[in-house]
Amino acid sequence: MTKTKLTRQDFTSDQEVRWCPGCGDYAILANMQRVMPELGIPKENIVFVSGIGCASRFPYYMDTYGFHTIHGRAPAVATGLKLSRPELSVWIVTGDGDGLSIGANHLIHLLRRNLDVNVLLFNNRIYGLTKGQYSPTSEVGKITKSTPNGSIDRPIDAVSLALASQATFVARCFDVDAAGLQSLIKAANQHNGTSFIEIYQNCNVFNDKAFAHISDRDVRADKTVWLEAGKPLLFGNNNDKGLVRDANGFSVIDVKSAADLQKVYVHEPRHGDSSYAFQLSQLSYPDFPVPMGILRQVEQPTYENCLQEQVDASIKKNGQGDLQTLLNSGTVWEM
Amino acid sequence: MTKTKLTRQDFTSDQEVRWCPGCGDYAILANMQRVMPELGIPKENIVFVSGIGCASRFPYYMDTYGFHTIHGRAPAVATGLKLSRPELSVWIVTGDGDGLSIGANHLIHLLRRNLDVNVLLFNNRIYGLTKGQYSPTSEVGKITKSTPNGSIDRPIDAVSLALASQATFVARCFDVDAAGLQSLIKAANQHNGTSFIEIYQNCNVFNDKAFAHISDRDVRADKTVWLEAGKPLLFGNNNDKGLVRDANGFSVIDVKSAADLQKVYVHEPRHGDSSYAFQLSQLSYPDFPVPMGILRQVEQPTYENCLQEQVDASIKKNGQGDLQTLLNSGTVWEM
Amino acid sequence: MSDTAIDEKNVNIRFAGDSGDGMQLMGSLFTDSTAISGNDIFNLTDFPAEIRAPAGTIPGVSGYQLRFADHKIQTPGDNTQVLVAMNPAALKANIQNLVSGGILIYNSDSFTARDLKKAKYLENPLETAELLQYRLFGIPMTELTLQAVKNLELTQSAAKKCKNMLALGIIIWLFSKPVKPIEKWIADKFVKQPLSAEANTLALQAGYSYAEVSELFTEQYTVAHANLTHGHYRKVTGNQALALGCVAAAQLANLPLLFSGYPITPASTVLHDLSQYKNYNVKTFQAEDEISAMCATIGAAYGGSLAATITSGPGLDLKSEALGLAIMTELPMVIIVVQRAGPATGMPTKNEQTDLLAALYGRHGESPLPVLAANKPHDCFYSVLEAFRVAIKYMTPVILLSDGYLATGADAWHLPEIKDLPDLAPIFLTKAEDFTPYQRDPISLARPWVKPGTPGLEHRIGGIEKENGSGNISYDPDNHQQMVDLRKNKIDGVLADLPLPEILGKDQGDVLVISWGSTLGAVATAVEQLQTEGAAISAMHLQYLYPLHNGIKFIAKSFKYILIPELNTGQLWKLLRMEFLLDAVPYNKVTGQPFTVTELVAAMRELLAECEKTYDKHQPLR
C-alpha cells in the first residue's frame, strides 16, 4: 500500500483549508506536507494530535490519522496514544494559548517524561481563534480586546520553559523560513524523545507582523542567529558578527579576522548541562540576535520504552500472566 | 488591637496539629510562627492559602486568616485574593504534588505575573497525604506504591522551573535549617513581587531521609553551598571549597590561598539575566554542592500594582465612573 | 402600500456579505436609525464559523438581521422580508429565509463567474428560476461606490470598502429614514481621518440618491412609531447587558468588582467590555484557564470584592470542582454561563439550552446552588443584579445562564433610573463576641461575610467538611448530615424572596406553556398570537431553575396539558418531573438554531387540538 514513494499530494486531505488568507499557518502546513514524504514513514503510521485554536485545525488538513482534541490537552491525549502504540509517529500541534496557557502543565510533564513524540507550537503571540485576546507570549503592554490599556503580565519564553522541563530536543523557527522549518521537522523526526519546536507564526488578522522586526528579509540575518551543531555562533549579513561566551554570559563581537573567529563560541546542542541552551534562549531583541534552529538535543531514555521494558522484564521474570492464576492468588479456600 | 508586640503564641491557632510525629512540616511551622511576629505585620492582614496535601494543612495551624482550597489551585485563589486586596500579606503553601503536578500551570502563571505574594513549596519528593505515590520531584527509579518497578519520569527541579517562569525571587532551604529558613521567610516578605521558596522537607513516613545525603549535619557543609549576595560561592567545612565559573559553567576548586579565593565566583542574585541563577539551579549532587539560599532576586513591577495603576489612570482620565452615564451610553433614544 | 410581503407594521431585514464587507456596521447604523425614529427593534448577528474563511466563500459570510416594528416585539422574527446580499455567497447562505415575494437587493457587480464559483454556484442563480418568487433589485454597488468617491485620493480597495455605506443609503431611503444622523455618526467616527469621513459620506449619499432617482424602486416604506412606555431607550446586546449588570451590581453594592474569565466564544466580549470600565473600580483578570478564573473568583469573594466569572459549556465543566469549594466555603459570587451548542467543542457559534442540568448537577457530592436564566438581551442586566442579590444575601455562588442567541442579539432596553435599582450593599461582619465562621443568620441561614484584614476575626476555611458553627474540620456523621441539610435548606430558602412566576394569560385553561431562558420571546409571541385567536392557552416563564417555586405545581394542575419547549432534549421537562411529578409534553429542538414563532405555534396548535379529543393525559405526544 505504501511501497511507492509518497508525494506532497498524498499528505493533503480532502478538507478545505479554513485559515484566514495570508495566515502563517499555510506555510507551516505546506512545509509539513512537503517534508512528510521524505521521512519514509508509511502515512498510516502518522498521527497528528492537536488542541483547540487556529493552529490546532492542522490535523484536518493532513491526510494521515488525526485527532483534534480539546483546549490544551493534546499532550495528554498523545501520551495515552503513544503509550498504547509506541510504534506510531505522533505529532502534536498546539498554539501559544493552547500550549502555554491552559495546557502548559501537560506540556511540561510531556517533556519531562520524554515520550518520543514531536511538538510543534505555533506561536503567534495572540489568541487567534477567539478573535484577538493577548496570550502568554504577548509582549508587555500589548493592546488587545481584553487588554485595552495594555497587558501587564510578562511573556513566557516557550523555549526556556521547555528547557526547564528538561526537554531533550528544543528548537525554534519562523513560519516563513521554509528551509529551516523543513530541516527541523526532519531532525525532530530523527530525534528519539520529545522534540519541541516553537514556530514563530504570523497572525495577519489579529497580530500582524509580530515577528517582522526579526524575520523580515532585510533584518533577519542581523537579528537572528541560526544554530548549527559544531559551528561557531555567527550571524549578520556576511556572517560578520559572532557571539562570544564567557563567565558573564554572551556578548556580540564583530568578526573581522581569523582571530575574531576563534573567539566565537561553537554551538554545542548536546551539552549535558541545559544551562547553556537556557542562556541562549534568553538572548533577545534588540541587544542580541534571536537564536533559531536547534538549541538543545540530547539522548535520554524515552518514557514509552522504559515502560515497555518494565512490562517485558515482568513477563520475563513472572512469565506471561495467566488470568486464572491471578484470580486465584491471595487467600483462596474451597467450600 | 495589634499595637503590642506579637509573639509566637499569637500565631498559634487552637487547632491540634495532625502531621505524623517526626514530620518535617513541624519545623517549618515552628519557624514560621517564630518569624511572623518579627515581620511587623498585623496578624489580621496575613492570609495563608494552600492546596491539598499534608503540607497544605499548614493554614489551620496559623492563627491568621487561612484558606485551605483544592488540589493545586492555591495560586489561583491567592491571585484573586491579592487582586481584590493588594494590601494583604498573602502566603501560599503547597507541596511537590500540589504545586508541581496538578497545579504547576497556576504556579508558572503566578510567577510570570509577579504578584506580590510568597510561595512556600514543601518538597518531600512524595505524595504524603495519599499515602506514598511518587511525585514530580521523585528521583528516577523511585519505588513507591504506584511504581513498584521504579518511576521512569525525570524529576522536575522546582527552582529551574520557577526561573524559566521568570520568578523574581527564588530560594531554596531545608526544613531542618532554622536559621536559613527564617532568614528566607523574612527576605521573601521584604521582596516586592512573587517570592518562591522551595523547602526540602522530610516525610519520615513515606520517603524518609530523602535529603539526608545533603542535609545531615556531617555532610551539609560539603554537599550544599549557602548563597549570599556579594559573597564568594564558598562551601565545605572551613569554607575550603569554592565554585568557579567560566564559559563552560561551574567547577569546584579547593580554596587554599587568597589567589584561590579570587577565582571563586561572587554570588549575584540581582543578575539581570536569569541564566546565571538557572545555571546554579542545575548544580546537583554528587558532583556539585546543592545551592541553598536566594538564587535570584530582582525588582520588577507587580501585577496588582500595574492593574491598580490602570484603574487609577482610567479614573484620572475619565473621572470616577457614573453608572447612569454608563447605562445611557451607546445609541440612546427617547420614546 | 399594496405589497403583500412587506408589512409596514413589522419589517425584517437582513444584511449579508463577506466578513470584510462591513455588514455588522451597516446593520448597526440602520438599527440606530430605526430605533431613533421610534420603532421597537430586535436584532441578531450571525458569524457562521470561528475561523475566517477566504473572502467570497460561504463560510466567510457575515450576517446582520434586524426586525423593527410599530409595536412591541420580542424576537428577531422568523423570516426575512428584505435581503441585502453583497455577493453570491451571501445570497446562497441566506436566501432560504427570504419570504416569497420578499425584496432581494444585491450587488450585481459581484455576480461574476469567479465569485459564483467561490460560492459554489454551478449556475448563476440570477439566470435560473430559483429567484423568480422574489422581487429582485440588482444594483452595481461596487461601480456606484467607485464613482461616488472617484475624486478622492483613495486606493481601489479603500474605495471599495465604502460600498456598505452605499447600500445603507439605499436602505435608508427605502424605509424613509433620515440620512442626517448617519452623516453625523460618520463625521464623529472619522474625526481624525477626514478622507475616510468624506468617502463614506459620499457613498452614503450616492446610495440614497440612487434609490431616490433611479426609479428602480417604485415605493418607499414607513414603519410607524411604536407605542412603548415613555422613557430613554438604548439598544443592548445580551453580553453588553451582562457587562453593564456587573458594573451596576458593584456600584449598587458599593464594592470593587473583580471579573475573571478565560476567552471563549460566545462569552468573551463581556470580558472585553468590562476591561474598558476600569474607572468604575472594575478589575478584569484574563486567567490562564477556566479553573484559574473560577478560583480567582473565589479568592476575590473571600477578599470581600464583588466577584464574578464568565464562561461557556466547556469552561463550566472545568469550573465544576472549584464550584464545589465555593459551595463548601459559602462565599458569594456569580458564575455566568453563556451556553453554546455542545457537547464537547460542539458548534461554538451556535445556540442551545443544553447546560441546564450541568449547572444544577454538574458537581460531585450534594452541592446545591441557585440557578437562574436571563430571557432577553436587556434582561441580562437585571438577571446579573438578581444573581448578586441572592449571592450576597445567602452567601452562595449563583449560576446565571445566558446563551449565544442572547449574547449577540440586541433589543431595545427601556433604561432604568439608578434609584429604582436594588440596594445590594452587603454587611461585613467586623466584630463579634464568640465569633465563629459558620455561625448562621437564623432566617437566611447565611454565614457571615468576614474580610481578611478584620482584627480579631482571624479564622480558617476550606473544602473539608466542617462543624456547623465553629467551622472546624469535622468527620462527625451527624454533623455532616446537618451540614448537607443546611446547605440545601439555605438554597431552598431563596424561595422566600421569590414571587410565583407570572402567568401570561388566564390561570387555567387547556394548555400551559412553560419556558425558561432565551426562548421567552418566541414562546410569548406564539402564545399571544394563539390567545388572540381565542385559544385557552397561557404561558409561564421561569427565571429560577433552582430552587423551583412550589406554586408551579398547583398552577399546572389547572391546565389540561403542559407544554415545555426547549432547545435541548428536555432538561426543564426532566426537572419538573423530578421536582413536581409534572407530566408535561416536551417540545425539543437541538439544531443550534432558536425557535421560530411559526414552529412553536404549530406545536401549540397540535396540543390544543388534542384537548378537543378525549385523550389519556398521561400519554406523551412525542
Added chain:
Amino acid sequence: MSDTAIDEKNVNIRFAGDSGDGMQLMGSLFTDSTAISGNDIFNLTDFPAEIRAPAGTIPGVSGYQLRFADHKIQTPGDNTQVLVAMNPAALKANIQNLVSGGILIYNSDSFTARDLKKAKYLENPLETAELLQYRLFGIPMTELTLQAVKNLELTQSAAKKCKNMLALGIIIWLFSKPVKPIEKWIADKFVKQPLSAEANTLALQAGYSYAEVSELFTEQYTVAHANLTHGHYRKVTGNQALALGCVAAAQLANLPLLFSGYPITPASTVLHDLSQYKNYNVKTFQAEDEISAMCATIGAAYGGSLAATITSGPGLDLKSEALGLAIMTELPMVIIVVQRAGPATGMPTKNEQTDLLAALYGRHGESPLPVLAANKPHDCFYSVLEAFRVAIKYMTPVILLSDGYLATGADAWHLPEIKDLPDLAPIFLTKAEDFTPYQRDPISLARPWVKPGTPGLEHRIGGIEKENGSGNISYDPDNHQQMVDLRKNKIDGVLADLPLPEILGKDQGDVLVISWGSTLGAVATAVEQLQTEGAAISAMHLQYLYPLHNGIKFIAKSFKYILIPELNTGQLWKLLRMEFLLDAVPYNKVTGQPFTVTELVAAMRELLAECEKTYDKHQPLR
C-alpha cells in the same frame, strides 16, 4: 453456649488500635482463618482521617471489622459483639458499637494516665460505670509480649510490635480456630528475617496459650461451616476486584490495557494493584492530574488499547470536559468513580452515593453515556467486565460507580472459571470500501473502531460536531439534531442487552424497595428479614442507572409503595421520577456511614405500617 450477646451463627468482631499497632494485619490474618475454616465473611476497614495523627490519639485509631457466619451474609454487620481494643483511644472510638453484653478485650497495659489523656478520657473508663454492660477481659498484652520474646535479641520497640500477634493468638483460641496456618504465614512472610519470624510466632503462641490456660475465658465459641455453593473462594476488596476486573477484561478482549489515574483516596489502590500486573500486558500511567489521566485514556482508546481510568468525586469533576470529547469521538473506555463523601474535599475517607447525578449530567451539552454501579466488593469484578462489554460494543465511554465502602470492604468471592467469563474481543475495522469514520452499525449504532496504523483508513476525528457518516465538521442544523438524537439512541440501545432487574421476592405486594450500588447488601438483608416475618415486601436492585429499564415502571405499579433508600439526598429517587414519573418514598442518609440493617428494617416497617392505613399514595412520608 448460653451467652446472649454472642450468636454462634454469626459473629461480628472488631480490632482497634493505633495505626502503628498492626490492626489491619491482625484482622486480615484472622479473616483468613475464618474463611479457610468455611465461614462466610464480610469485612470493613476503617482509616479515620487522611493524615496520620500522633500515636494514642483518637484520630490515630485504625480499625478492622470482620463478620463471619455459618450462612451467606451480605454486610459487615451493624454492631460489634467482640471488641479488641489495644489502647484507650481505640476503646473510645469504638465502644459505642459494641452490643450490650458484648465481649471487650483490652490491653490493660495501655490504660495508663498518659494514654488515657491522649485519648481525652477525663476518668479511666475501667473505673467508671460506663463499661458495666460489657463483659470485660483486661489482658496485659504488652507485658505478655515482652515476656514471650524476652530471649530474643530485640529492641524494646521491635518486641512491642509483636503484640498484635499476641492478641491474635487469644482470638484464635477464643473462636476455636487453628493456629497452624498463621504460623505458616509468618514463616513465609519473614523467610528472610528469621528473628522477626520467631518473635511473631512466639507472641502468637503466647497469646494462644494465655487464653487457654489463664482461665480468663470461661468459654470458647465455634461458628460452623457455611453452606455455600461448592467451589474456590477468595477474599477480595472492591478495589482489588476492580483491578482484577481490568486485567480480566484486557485478557478477554485480547488487548493490552492502559490504565491511567491520578492518586486520590479511596481510588488509588487500584492503580497500585495494577502497577504490579505488568506481565499481563498492563501498563499503568500516573498522570499529572485527572484531566491528563482522562485524556490519556482517550488517547489509548483511540490507539486501540483497552483503556480505563479511575478517580473519586473531585477528579470526576475535572474529567468532565474530556468526557464530552470521548462521547463526541465515540471511543470505548471505562471511567471508574469510587465515590467518597462530598462536596468539595468533603470527608475523603467516608462513604456516600452522591455522585450519581454528576455521573449522569455532569457535562455541558447533550452528552449521554451508560452509567452502572457495583454492589458488592466482588461484584466490582463483574461490573468492570460489563462496563467494558458495553463500551466496546457501543463505542462509548462508560462510567462505573463504586464507593469507599466497597473499595476497602471485602467479601468472599466464589471464583469464576475463565471459560465462563464473556468474550470481549472487539472487531477492528481494517479495510473498507468507501470507509467513513462515522458510518454506523445499523443495530448497535456504533461507529467502527479503527486503529491508527491501518493503511487506507486514515481519517480525522475531533470534538466539533460532525456530519453523520463522513465525520466532516458540520454546522448544519439538521445534522446536529440527527447526531444529538443518534448519540442518545445509541446509549438507549444498550437496553436491548439488559434483562429486567431481578426481583427479590414476589412481583407484587405492599412495598418494593429499589436500591443501587453498595447498599444492596444491607437492603437485601433487611428485606429478607421482613419477608421471613411474612411482610409483603420485595426488593429490586438496579445495576444500570442509565439507561434505565422500562420494565421498572411496570413492576413498580404492582406495589402500594416504593421505597428508595440511598446514601444521598435522593438521586435515584429523582431519576425515577424523571424517567418514569414514579412517586416513590425516599429514605436518605448522608452521614458518611453505610446503612445499618436495623435502620433499614425500621424504615421499611414504617412504610409497611402505612399500607395498613388508607393513605393517599401521593403524600410523601418524609
